[in-house]
Amino acid sequence: MNIPSKVHLIDVGPRDGLQNEKQPVPAAVKIELVHRLQAAGLKEIEVTSYVSPKWVPQMADNHEVMSGIARQTGVRYSVLTPNLKGFEAALLDRPDEIVVFGAASEAFSQKNINCSIAESIERFAPVVAAAKAAGIAVRGAMSCTVGCPYEGEIPPERVDYLAGLMKGIGVERVDVADTIGVGTPHKVQAAIEATLKHFPIAQVSGHFHDTYGQALSNTLAALELGVWNFQSSVAGLGGCPYAKGATGNVATEDVVYLLHGMGIETGIDLDALVDAGQFISEHLNRPSGSRVSRALLAKRQG
Numbered sequence: 019m020n021i022p023s024k025v026h027l028i029d030v031g032p033r034d035g036l037q038n039e040k041q042p043v044p045a046a047v048k049i050e051l052v053h054r055l056q057a058a059g060l061k062e063i064e065v066t067s068y069v070s071p072k073w074v075p076q077m078a079d080n081h082e083v084m085s086g087i088a089r090q091t092g093v094r095y096s097v098l099t100p101n102l103k104g105f106e107a108a109l110l111d112r113p114d115e116i117v118v119f120g121a122a123s124e125a126f127s128q129k130n131i132n133c134s135i136a137e138s139i140e141r142f143a144p145v146v147a148a149a150k151a152a153g154i155a156v157r158g159a160m161s162c163t164v165g166c167p168y169e170g171e172i173p174p175e176r177v178d179y180l181a182g183l184m185k186g187i188g189v190e191r192v193d194v195a196d197t198i199g200v201g202t203p204h205k206v207q208a209a210i211e212a213t214l215k216h217f218p219i220a221q222v223s224g225h226f227h228d229t230y231g232q233a234l235s236n237t238l239a240a241l242e243l244g245v246w247n248f249q250s251s252v253a254g255l256g257g258c259p260y261a262k263g264a265t266g267n268v269a270t271e272d273v274v275y276l277l278h279g280m281g282i283e284t285g286i287d288l289d290a291l292v293d294a295g296q297f298i299s300e301h302l303n304r305p306s307g308s309r310v311s312r313a314l315l316a317k318r319q320g
């Protein structure tokens with residue numbers, strides 16, 4: 019077993035976490051959430067997406083949010099860009115990294131970005147080239163790497179295929195996403211192993227939704243393969259608009275508690291993170307999706 023001694027966490031709460039919220043969340047609240055996450059020690063935050071506001075209205079304030087953040091040196095701010103139109107809009111806000119997002123499932127690709135996997139790669143290629151020319155890092159999100167809400171189980175060969183296509187267009191690192199949280203440890207490991215045929219371990223991150231309560235087990239399974247980059251969402255916020263019934267990402271608080279309990283460094287202050295989670299949960303008027311957060315808040319109250 020290759021368990022790393024340090025882990026790098028990317029909080030995707032402001033983007034993945036909030037994109038599916040029905041109630042409009044003001045830009046000022048999103049900005050404050052980013053500020054609280056960076057104050058808690060997060061070194062990478064997925065802030066927003068430059069997608070069609072008709073498709074995802076909650077992200078329509080991308081420019082306001084990106085331009086309102088008091089950026090901290092050493093923190094990477096990433097944004098989603100599905101096409102050149104999105105990239106050109108994002109470029110004005112100078113993200114540190116853009117994310118192109120594809121799927122291992124044809125049906126999900128169609129529902130999410132309105133094109134086939136092959137067409138998505140054709141759209142991403144100029145985005146990747148333009149980002150690199152502008153000195154902006156490029157990540158590729160790979161959705162449905164173990165299961166799809168429309169096609170069911172996705173075999174690792176499909177992940178192998180997509181990871182190869184991402185590598186072929188110059189994507190620098192990739193996320194292995196269990197979009198609907200159906201994965202279990204061995205299936206997630208198979209998806210990661212398929213990705214490792216194309217990307218070294220340092221360029222692979224785990225992105226696990228917690229719909230079936232498997233995300234922490236899947237995190238541990240990925241750690242056992244040596245994965246040390248993970249995405250998670252403060253307070254377990256989220257759900258994908260094109261994956262009905264899927265809950266949020268694994269809560270960042272829960273991942274931090276797991277890692278610290280295993281003696282793995284994250285650089286994150288769990289108490290400050292719980293406060294950030296509490297801030298957004300209060301705004302959304304519902305309890306945090308993080309069990310660790312709920313337990314620590316109850317303990318604080320004595």
Ligand SMILES: CC(C)(COP(=O)([O-])OP(=O)([O-])OC[C@H]1O[C@@H](n2cnc3c(N)ncnc32)[C@H](O)[C@@H]1OP(=O)([O-])[O-])[C@@H](O)C(=O)NCCC(=O)NCCSC(=O)C[C@@](C)(O)CC(=O)[O-]
Pocket residue numbers: 034037067068069070071073074098100101103104105119130131132159160161162195196197225258259
């Ligand atoms: C990809 C498109 C835009 C294609 O959408 P389309 O309809 O095929 O695009 P189009 O090129 O035909 O354009 C149609 C309209 O959209 C506009 N448009 C076109 N592009 C943009 C853009 N970038 N920004 C703003 N507007 C845009 C364009 O200007 C036009 O406007 P109209 O003339 O009708 O007024 C659309 O399908 C879309 O926005 N989809 C949303 C996808 C999305 O945000 N999904 C959630 C994020 S992915 C995710 O959550 C999964 C992940 C990453 O977390 C990992 C995991 O867990 O799996």
